């Protein structure tokens with residue numbers, strides 16, 4: 001190398017490229033989450049109540065019939081998405097990492113917010129996610145009578161888009177670029193690892209009891225138990241096919257990166273085993289894993305693996321457990337809010353965070369978690385709360401049995 005490139009030339013090149021590289025924004029410890037449900041969609045949801053209700057009486061369809069009666073409660077419980085003006089204020093307040101996704105249907109709003117904030121594109125680290133749906137929403141024939149329906153009973157808010165599916169990662173990213181009005185994403189993630197309708201529904205189910213409490217809580221053991229049992233069978237039967245699909249998705253992400261559509265690529269809601277799988281065929285690094293992470297669901301295996309593999313880990317969901325008594329006590333004692341204590345707990349574990357709020361005061365307090373420290377004792381108190389209690393995704397059920405052992409060995 002030195003023979004071909006004189007040292008003085010290399011030095012000039014290094015000096016020239018250094019400021020360019022240094023100017024690129026990196027994933028911030030605190031970014032802005034933008035997910036939410038548009039009010040218009042909520043109203044559709046209410047009016048469409050009973051859409052899931054089936055004329056077949058099965059335990060799972062019964063839960064959905066009951067769900068129809070609970071929708072008014074759901075409307076109150078669901079956290080609405082951010083208005084453009086709120087995002088503009090957040091950017092002006094100092095947020096530079098923005099997190100969105102094709103499924104959030106808010107790319108146009110994020111675009112408008114970036115434009116109205118007048119912060120140059122190069123100063124923003126923009127993340128989006130694609131590859132949310134499996135290529136078909138049809139439930140396995142043998143389970144259709146159990147569900148009382150032929151297609152995955154996804155909430156209507158999750159609008160299906162033919163480019164937001166497995167295998168269409170490149171098209172999904174191109175669509176995202178178009179909607180966001182940008183030439184590149186700083187980071188693009190595979191949104192979820194599920195490769196079939198049943199896998200998607202089963203792993204997504206905690207949303208309906210936790211994040212959007214939509215289903216009557218007494219149905220939880222029934223619906224979760226039945227669905228997980230069916231999913232376990234399907235995961236075993238489709239092991240090879242699912243592996244091939246995950247591999248295709250990752251290789252498509254690599255291709256998108258090669259084409260300059262994204263600076264970095266990564267995954268979301270991936271259990272350790274699926275990230276390890278990528279090691280077998282990757283030619284590009286996994287830059288980031290994004291998933292729910294708070295004291296009640298700490299995913300220590302994921303924390304350990306990502307640290308070892310030098311993958312940035314982003315956590316979300318601390319806001320949903322902000323009423324945890326231990327966090328409230330610590331907050332009172334140190335003069336911070338429970339939300340800040342939980343975000344700080346994540347940051348102290350070297351986890352990046354991407355909180356979302358519609359309230360300016362909370363947006364501000366969420367940003368102010370880098371200027372104080374929790375004591376070892378307070379960290380230990382929060383660490384002791386781990387209960388594997390997820391409110392969003394349970395993707396560990398997608399790992400075939402033989403591979404699950406790997407997780408225990410970590």
Ligand SMILES: NC(=O)c1ccc[n+]([C@@H]2O[C@H](COP(=O)([O-])OP(=O)(O)OC[C@H]3O[C@@H](n4cnc5c(N)ncnc54)[C@H](OP(=O)(O)O)[C@@H]3O)[C@@H](O)[C@H]2O)c1
Pocket residue numbers: 032033034035036079099100191268269290291316317318319320322337338339340354355356357358359362365366392
């Ligand atoms: N990859 C994935 O599958 C995935 C899944 C979910 C989320 N995400 C990303 O992560 C972001 C955050 O997720 P999230 O909004 O579900 O969780 P979150 O940031 O923990 O917020 C959950 C709720 O907590 C409230 N909140 C926010 N800050 C708070 C504070 N300081 N104190 C008390 N409550 C607070 C917010 O309600 P108010 O608006 O009323 O303040 C918010 O709706 C999303 O916007 C999205 O970008 C990714």
